[in-house]
Amino acid sequence: MQTKLVALAGAGVIAMVTVASLAQNNRPQVPEGLMFLGEPVTEAQVVLGQNIYADNCAACHGADLEGQPDWQRRLDNGRMPAPPHDESGHTWHHSDRNLFIVTRGGVEAVVPGYESDMPAFGETLSDAELVAVLSYLKSTWPERQRRSKQK
Numbered sequence: 513m514q515t516k517l518v519a520l521a522g523a524g525v526i527a528m529v530t531v532a533s534l535a536q537n538n539r540p541q542v543p544e545g546l547m548f549l550g551e552p553v554t555e556a557q558v559v560l561g562q563n564i565y566a567d568n569c570a571a572c573h574g575a576d577l578e579g580q581p582d583w584q585r586r587l588d589n590g591r592m593p594a595p596p597h598d599e600s601g602h603t604w605h606h607s608d609r610n611l612f613i614v615t616r617g618g619v620e621a622v623v624p625g626y627e628s629d630m631p632a633f634g635e636t637l638s639d640a641e642l643v644a645v646l647s648y649l650k651s652t653w654p655e656r657q658r659r660s661k662q663k
């Protein structure tokens with residue numbers, strides 16, 4: 513419990529510093545009433561999430577959330593390429609809980625034995641950071657995609 517609180521506090525500090533440095537430009541838009549796992553999403557979380565995305569996800573899922581080229585076609589090794597996280601992909605079809613579990617434990621966490629290039633981030637990112645990065649993805653979706661799943 514205590515480590516979790518420390519992690520949350522740490523994420524808060526990073527978020528505050530980032531908000532301060534980004535305040536002038538590139539300010540993310542947090543859509544009115546945006547929720548993740550039943551909690552309101554704050555601008556600080558989205559700013560933190562945007563940075564986490566750039567550092568941990570953009571290499572595969574694309575700097576603009578566009579995914580890998582030809583992402584619907586299986587690779588020669590039988591695995592799937594990284595899908596986009598914008599509204600053209602299917603990330604928004606999943607519930608918040610499902611996205612959280614997949615990002616923390618990899619696709620194997622929901623489909624046992626499934627081989628995938630999607631890493632499990634449970635060791636590298638705290639729960640608060642996972643919530644932040646997924647809230648950031650959600651903040652970029654148009655209203656229909658955002659509202660398709662509430663929890």
Ligand code: HEC
Pocket residue numbers: 564565568569570571572573591592593594595601602603604606611614615619627628629630631633645646
């Ligand atoms: C090494 C490449 C790689 C990195 C880095 C990566 N992913 Fe993925 N991700 C994938 C691949 C490949 C898939 C497709 C999984 C499959 O079907 O095998 C995927 C799938 C997903 C899915 C499921 C999407 C869906 O519609 O089913 C989510 C959510 C996701 N990634 C989130 C993230 C987040 C958040 C990060 C950064 C914290 C991240 N990924 C970093 C490769 C990556």
